[in-house]
Amino acid sequence: MNQISIQGQFGSFHHIASKYYFKKNTAWTCRDTFKEVFKDVDSGKVDYGFVAIENSLFGSINEVYDLLLKYKLWIAGEVYLRIQHCLVSLPNTALNNIEEVHSHPVALAQCEEFLDQYLPQAERFEHHDTAGAAADILKWNNPAKAAIASAEAAQLHGLKMLKSEIETNKQNYTRFIVLQNTKNKMKTKNLKQLSKTSIVLELAERPGILYEALGAFANRKINLNKVESRPIIGKAWHYMFYLDFEAAANSANGRAALKELSNNGNKVTVLGSYPKGQLFT
Amino acid sequence: MNQISIQGQFGSFHHIASKYYFKKNTAWTCRDTFKEVFKDVDSGKVDYGFVAIENSLFGSINEVYDLLLKYKLWIAGEVYLRIQHCLVSLPNTALNNIEEVHSHPVALAQCEEFLDQYLPQAERFEHHDTAGAAADILKWNNPAKAAIASAEAAQLHGLKMLKSEIETNKQNYTRFIVLQNTKNKMKTKNLKQLSKTSIVLELAERPGILYEALGAFANRKINLNKVESRPIIGKAWHYMFYLDFEAAANSANGRAALKELSNNGNKVTVLGSYPKGQLFT
Numbered sequence: 001m002n003q004i005s006i007q008g009q010f011g012s013f014h015h016i017a018s019k020y021y022f023k024k025n026t027a028w029t030c031r032d033t034f035k036e037v038f039k040d041v042d043s044g045k046v047d048y049g050f051v052a053i054e055n056s057l058f059g060s061i062n063e064v065y066d067l068l069l070k071y072k073l074w075i076a077g078e079v080y081l082r083i084q085h086c087l088v089s090l091p092n093t094a095l096n097n098i099e100e101v102h103s104h105p106v107a108l109a110q111c112e113e114f115l116d117q118y119l120p121q122a123e124r125f126e127h128h129d130t131a132g133a134a135a136d137i138l139k140w141n142n143p144a145k146a147a148i149a150s151a152e153a154a155q156l157h158g159l160k161m162l163k164s165e166i167e168t169n170k171q172n173y174t175r176f177i178v179l180q181n182t183k184n185k186m187k188t189k190n191l192k193q194l195s196k197t198s199i200v201l202e203l204a205e206r207p208g209i210l211y212e213a214l215g216a217f218a219n220r221k222i223n224l225n226k227v228e229s230r231p232i233i234g235k236a237w238h239y240m241f242y243l244d245f246e247a248a249a250n251s252a253n254g255r256a257a258l259k260e261l262s263n264n265g266n267k268v269t270v271l272g273s274y275p276k277g278q279l280f281t
Numbered sequence: 282m283n284q285i286s287i288q289g290q291f292g293s294f295h296h297i298a299s300k301y302y303f304k305k306n307t308a309w310t311c312r313d314t315f316k317e318v319f320k321d322v323d324s325g326k327v328d329y330g331f332v333a334i335e336n337s338l339f340g341s342i343n344e345v346y347d348l349l350l351k352y353k354l355w356i357a358g359e360v361y362l363r364i365q366h367c368l369v370s371l372p373n374t375a376l377n378n379i380e381e382v383h384s385h386p387v388a389l390a391q392c393e394e395f396l397d398q399y400l401p402q403a404e405r406f407e408h409h410d411t412a413g414a415a416a417d418i419l420k421w422n423n424p425a426k427a428a429i430a431s432a433e434a435a436q437l438h439g440l441k442m443l444k445s446e447i448e449t450n451k452q453n454y455t456r457f458i459v460l461q462n463t464k465n466k467m468k469t470k471n472l473k474q475l476s477k478t479s480i481v482l483e484l485a486e487r488p489g490i491l492y493e494a495l496g497a498f499a500n501r502k503i504n505l506n507k508v509e510s511r512p513i514i515g516k517a518w519h520y521m522f523y524l525d526f527e528a529a530a531n532s533a534n535g536r537a538a539l540k541e542l543s544n545n546g547n548k549v550t551v552l553g554s555y556p557k558g559q560l561f562t
Contacts, residue, residue, distance in 0.1 A: 056517035060510075062340055171515045208499035210508065211492065218489035225518070227491060229341075229508055234452045236337035237506070 004048040005029040005040035011131035011153030017081040017176045018050040020280045032128045034063055038071045041179050049073065049179035055083070056173040058106050060228050064177075065242055068200070068271055069230075075198050075272025077178035082281040084172075085111050087162040088134050088154040089146040095162060098122050102133040103148035111148055114166040122146075134159060173279070177272075196225070197249045197273045199258070201241045202232065204265035210241070216260040222247050242271075249273040285329040286310040286321035292412035292434030298362040298457045299331045301561045313409045315344055319352045322460050330354065330460035336364070337454040339387050341509050345458075346523055349481070349552055350511075356479050356553025358459035363562040365453075366392050368444040369415050369435040370427040376443060379403050383414040384429035392429055395447040403427075415440060454560070458553075477506070478530045478554045480539070482522045483513065485546035491522070497541040503528050523552075530554045 002022055006014040009030050018026070031037050034051050041049035054060045068075075085107055089098065095118060101108070102125045108115070115124065127133040133147035138157045146162065147153075154161045203209045217224055226244040231237075247254035249270050261268050283303055287295040290311050299307070312318050315332050322330040334345045349356075366388055370379065376399060382389070383406045389396070396405065408414040414428035419438045427443065428434075435442045484490045498505055507525040512518075528535035530551050542549050 054512075056512055057514055059343055059512045169515060171517050173517045175518075207502060207504055210505060211495040211499035214492040214495065218492035221488060223488055224491065226520070227508070227510055227522075229510070231335075231337055231340050233338055234450060236452050236454045237456075239507070241508075 002026045002048060003029070003046040004050055005031055005037045005046040006050045007031055007034050007037050007052070008129035009131040009135060011134060011150055011156040012129045013081060013083060013150060013174060014050060014052065014129075014176065015131065016150060016152055017052075017079050017174070017280070020081070020278075021050070021077065021079045021176070021178060022048075032132075034061075034067055038067045038073065038179070041073055041181055042071050044181060047180070048076070050176060051179065052174050053177050054175045054226075055106065056171055057110060057169055062230065065228060065230055068242075069240070069269070072182055072269075073179040073271075074182045075177050075274055076180045077274045078196070078277035079176050079178075080277050080279040081174050081176065082172065082279070083110075083167065083174055084151070084165055085130075085148050085167045086151050086154055086164045087111075087114075087146055087166055088149050088157075088159040089137060089162050090141065090143050091158075091160045093143040093146060093160065093162065095119065097143055098146045099144040100125060101146050101148060102127050102136060104128070104130050104133070107148045110168060110172060111166045113168040114163070118163075131156075175277070178274075195248065195276045196244060196246055197254060198242065198244050198271040199249075200269045200271060201243060201261065202267040203239075203241065205238075209266075212264065213241075213261060213266060216257045216264075217243075217245055220253050220257055222253055222257055246276070283307045283329060284310070284327040285331055286312055286318045286327040287331045288312055288315050288318050288333070289410035290412040290416060290434075292415060292431055292437040293410045294362060294364060294431060294455060295331060295333065295410075295457065296412065297431060297433055298360050298455070298561065301362070301559075302331070302358065302360045302457070302459065303329075313413075315342075315348055319348045319354065319460070322354055322462055323352050325462060328461070329357070331457060332460065333455050334458050335456045335507075336387065337452055338391060338450055343511065346509060346511055349523075350521070350550070353463060353550075354460040354552075355463045356458050356555055357461045358555045359477070359558035360457050360459075361558050361560040362455050362457065363453065363560070364391075364448065364455055365432070365446050366411075366429050366448045367432050367435055367442050368392075368395075368427055368447055369430050369438075369440040370418060370443050371422065371424050372439075372441045374424040374427060374441065374443065376400065378424055379427045380425040381406060382427050382429060383408050383417060385409070385411050385414070388429045391449060391453060392447045394449040395444070399444075412437075456558070459555075476529065476557045477525060477527055478535055479523065479525050479552040480530075481550040481552060482524060482542065483548035484520075484522065486519075490547075493545065494522075494542060494547060497538045497545075498524075498526055501534050501538055503534055503538055527557070
């Protein structure tokens with residue numbers, strides 16, 4: 001039985017994506033914040049943490065990038081999920097009854113065009129997660145309130161799906177990562193066959209250093225999937241770079257690139273090597 | 282008289298920084314959101330917009346990066362401000378009376394250690410801006426409520442400064458940018474002597490393209506101040522890069538670098554050239 005900790009309640013996109021990833025024999029701990037998920041994995045309370053790290057429209061979730069560096073957990077996997085938002089309500093609610101719409105702030109933003117057009121009168125309220133907002137609709141038992149959540153959350157709480165696919169842009173995908181305590185990271189088998197690695201790079205201080213560092217990958221034809229900068233706390237206007245590249249950290253190419261970076265005076269932290277994730281729609 | 286639009290109320294860090302930048306003869310329009318500031322400049326309602334783009338601890342403000350691309354305004358200047366947070370209240374409030382602390386979510390996060398240690402009993406509430414929270418303390422006239430805001434906001438509203446410099450990390454600086462309508466951008470004089478340029482780069486699709494693109498700067502010894510990635514909406518897992526570099530867009534070096542980028546099939550949008558900003562503490 002895998003013990004896993006996720007941000008969000010049953011029916012949340014975290015829950016849906018983690019069911020695709022872990023398939024079966026899983027016991028969930030539902031948390032309000034990313035920090036609690038990291039703490040659960042760090043303390044050994046659960047085997048795995050499962051958190052969103054990036055959405056194709058919203059961009060990177062900076063809090064998760066910062067927590068990755070703070071907690072030094074191991075990224076053991078990733079998975080991609082198509083995000084489809086629905087307007088859900090009590091069974092006796094009609095569109096023109098709705099005075100309040102509740103959801104996660106990102107979900108509210110992603111459905112702004114629908115809300116502006118069909119529910120201009122409704123006030124918008126922010127919640128920790130979409131599924132939690134759906135659960136509240138049931139609890140409040142007030143037909144003037146609706147939530148934006150997954151179809152699964154509507155079903156779970158016996159709510160009506162007033163309208164589906166209300167997101168403005170359909171190219172809406174979220175990337176989730178699977179976290180392990182570093183003490184367990186060596187359990188991961190066949191590291192050389194894993195196809196992706198995530199690192200944090202604190203660059204040496206000299207002109208053109210980012211260009212030089214990216215050369216360690218380009219010159220070995222290692223594909224970079226992502227470059228994300230974050231401030232270094234206490235060193236104003238200096239940045240760390242989070243990179244994802246397509247090679248295992250202990251493959252010949254990966255090892256050589258990482259060694260070149262260290263030899264050139266950069267500080268390299270490997271966050272994990274893992275198989276490239278599958279997309280579920 | 283300069284007509285300028287800022288995010289936040291009088292006494293906010295936007296207001297303080299804009300007073301340093303514009304010095305005198307300024308009329309302010311105070312807005313709740315960044316989007317309203319961009320709209321004010323775009324429509325010609327004001328001469329300048331003034332918005333925070335990055336904090337040395339929080340990182341980049343993604344919403345502002347996205348609005349820069351959407352509104353195509355011109356960045357005409359920048360300024361840096363040291364951020365110092367204070368706990369402010371009605372004159373008759375003592376620390377152990379406080380049941381609620383109100384402020385901008387970033388200010389609340391930056392004072393978390395102080396709040397955890399001295400006000401563990403107080404509930405935290407999020408506001409649009411720090412100075413607006415201070416104004417509410419006066420309006421509510423309830424000694425159980427306090428705000429986190431600037432010393433200037435406390436003074437402006439006749440509030441008591443219960444404690445100053447309550448931020449966890451003192452290396453707390455915000456970078457603000459000055460926005461003009463592009464129709465007015467040619468008023469900027471001596472463009473060749475301006476020392477900084479901001480661009481957005483939508484890269485051609487081939488392996489190693491980011492490395493190749495940064496070479497346009499590295500090979501001319503042009504210093505890069507900032508690299509920020511943002512998703513391209515509708516093209517999942519493809520990114521735009523916002524770059525700040527130390528050269529005017531129409532200097533010999535700047536022109537050559539930008540031309541190389543375009544010639545190599547990348548889409549380049551210049552957001553502005555401007556003098557490197559001053560730091561006020």
